[in-house]
Amino acid sequence: MHEVIKDMAQRLAEVTGVRGVMLGGSRARGEHRPESDWDLGVYYRGPLDLAALGALAGPDVEVAGPGGWGPWVNGGAWLRVDGVAVDWILRDLDRVERVWQECREGRYEVGVQPGHPLGFWSPCYPGEVALGQVLADPTGxxxxxxxxxxxxxxxLREALLAGAWEAEFLAAGAAKGAARGDALYVSLCLSKAFGILxxxxxxxxxxWCLNEKGALASAERLPSAPAGFGDRVRTLLGAQGTTPESLTATVAEARTLIEETRAGLAS
Incomplete structure (x- = not known):
């Protein structure tokens, strides 16, 4: 299968506008399972020959052009090759390089993007490149x-550490929602607070943190994480309660965990 993917990457790199192709996701990091998708980042500059991409994908595959899947996950296609999912994910190389420069200057943004419930964190762009495997790169x-x-x-490290203040702000808002018995608001506030942490x-x-999937399981093993961080987050989000009393108790425990985590990050 790997040789099939490498051949596909070479053919993608021949499409007008495409500057290179990278293998991403769990397969690039060696963390994949047998059924894991093959994620191909298709990096382009300027106009892209969508007709050529469509011809390469095949008659039963729809290719979404830039912006077709939202503002950050530009577009791409979902294919099946020998029964295995292969995803093409478009990446505007000009934008990736611009975001990388911003990250080097300590600036990042969190954008709205379908499929990313905690938002799309712009450092994902350079992180994908740093953790990916180059499959085709005609120009270098x-x-x-x-x-x-x-x-x-x-x-960037300093900026993301400084940005952790928002977790406490969200928890304060969650406390007000808990007093009203607003379970949805409490859940949203705590989910985002823990995502920021x-x-x-x-x-x-x-x-590099690329997205929400599997992030908690990795974060709980990091040296700055407080004892039991992952289990405590899972418990709080899994059984927050529905009454003002139970929600308030959950938020109180969450605020303690947030304070411990921020203290550890500051040490």
Whole structure:
């Protein structure tokens, strides 16, 4: 299957506008299971020949052009090859390089993106390059970018650690919602608060966090995580309660965990 993927990457790189292809996701990191998807980042500049991509994908596959899947996950296609899922994910190389420069300057943003319930964190772009495997790179641009992105920028680390203040702000809002018995609002506030802490824990260890999936399981093993971090988060989110009393108790425990985590990050 790997040879099939490598051949596909070479053919993708021949499409007008495509500058290179990277293998991403769990297969690039060696964390995959037999049934895991093959994620191919298709990096392009300027106009992209969507007709050529469609011809390569096949008659039964719809190729979504830039913006077709939302503002951050630009577009792509879902294929089946020998019964295995293969995902093409478009990436605007100009934008990726711009985001990388912002990260090096300690700036990031969190955008709304379908499929990302905690938002799309812009450092994901350079993180994908840093953790991916170059499959096709005719111009050498992806290899060069991967070399620079392999070093986690200290300004970005500092910015993400500083941004952890929002977790306490969200917990304060959750306390007000709990008093009203507003279970949805409490759940949203705590989920985002814990997501922010996970991002900060990754940054503290100079690790790229690419998305929410599996992030908690990795974050709880990082050195800055307080004892029982993962289990405590799972318990709080899994049994927050429905009454003002039970919700208030959950928020109180969450605030304690948030305070412990931030204290550990500051030490």
């Amino acid at each position: 641009e992806l290899t060069a970018l991967r070399t620079t992105a392999s070093s986690y920028p200290e300004p 996970v991002q900060a824990l990754y940054a503290a260890d100079r690790r």
